């Protein structure tokens with residue numbers, strides 16, 4: 001852990017008696033605590049921080065060598081030591097890596113992009129009307145978010161569907177709406193062993209009845225070939241891209257099919273601009289670095305155990321779900337790279353929902369609950385619709401919530417008292433476009449990585465998910481009447497379940 005805890009705690013103690021409302025009353029506060037780049041304004045004015053505390057945080061960023069960390073990441077150093085690999089997602093969109101490894105990765109990326117483009121052109125000139133992207137986790141959440149968020153930029157050539165869950169209800173609902181003769185299926189799975197994707201993929205393959213419209217994206221091309229998918233319809237990804245960082249690769253094929261080439265290129269360009277910003281901008285003006293420092297301050301110094309993601313834009317409704325995986329799968333670790341326990345808390349629980357809907361749901365707890373929740377509010381200045389009155393109302397709610405949480409409102413009636421002191425980050429996008437969305441998602445990716453450097457943990461493995469998968473595989477035969485398995489509780493449950501399944 002690279003945080004100077006005693007000094008940071010001293011800062012928190014110094015600020016403890018100062019209400020956040022007083023900090024927010026300073027006339028220059030908003031401008032002093034805002035940084036803009038690539039059409040995104042990061043506002044930290046409503047954090048329980050002043051300039052001195054921020055300097056101490058920035059000193060931790062020096063100690064953790066965040067700049068060196070970004071260089072190592074983009075150059076393909078082994079930043080994922082438990083799997084002995086680099087994490088070169090930046091090579092999917094940027095030319096910044098100068099090492100031979102990064103250059104070789106970039107060449108493969110560009111060659112794959114060309115092949116994907118060729119397949120897209122073929123699909124566009126075919127009679128296919130519907131695309132089903134089958135995948136889960138990182139092979140689903142990013143593409144699904146982007147396709148949903150950027151509907152206004154879609155060229156309308158295809159209807160895009162996502163099939164994720166092993167629960168057959170999703171498949172049963174989707175297939176009656178589609179015609180197999182006019183549907184193409186993309187099996188998206190880095191490992192090509194994921195149970196959900198394998199089962200759903202097999203069902204869709206039978207349903208298609210013709211493999212010529214079955215495609216795969218995987219790092220396990222041998223396995224795709226083994227089940228008979230012609231290599232001309234298999235696009236590679238690589239072990240040096242983590243699933244949750246992979247929407248920029250052929251995993252995002254559905255994005256390219258939805259937006260057309262220009263839209264996909266703009267998305268990549270926005271992310272590339274954020275890569276350059278992260279690598280080249282001084283720490284105190286660096287959006288991902290500042291975002292990460294504030295996240296760690298809230299988690300470890302103020303002890304906030306959950307993080308709400310609150311987009312005030314319906315188009316970003318899937319952002320909380322995407323960030324749940326990105327943040328919690330990356331930072332949900334309890335040991336440092338060395339294997340020793342981390343001395344502080346790491347990842348908060350990430351959750352959220354869109355405004356203003358959430359105001360009428362869980363905001364009561366944000367304002368008056370016993371737990372203070374760290375919040376990221378995300379707003380978009382220019383709407384993509386003509387309902388100006390609605391948009392003004394949306395933005396007024398966004399600003400009001402940030403103020404109400406921070407400043408509160410005193411009342412002698414305890415039930416009507418708002419304590420305030422509840423910090424939030426405000427991320428304001430000039431407009432939601434492929435470019436700005438690419439930049440926003442890359443900002444979060446780099447913030448996550450910067451947090452991992454501050455905690456000295458591995459952001460790129462996910463061993464925690466393996467045990468449950470293994471046990472489920474061991475139990476599967478018992479569900480069809482095979483040998484009982486599991487511990488006493490599971491066995492007892494199986495005894496009552498199995499007769500019901502017959």
Ligand code: F6P
Pocket residue numbers: 136137138139188189190191192193194197243244329462465
């Ligand atoms: O179970 C977690 C996980 O491995 C994620 O990290 C990954 O994004 C997801 O499963 C899907 O994996 P795959 O792309 O290999 O099917």
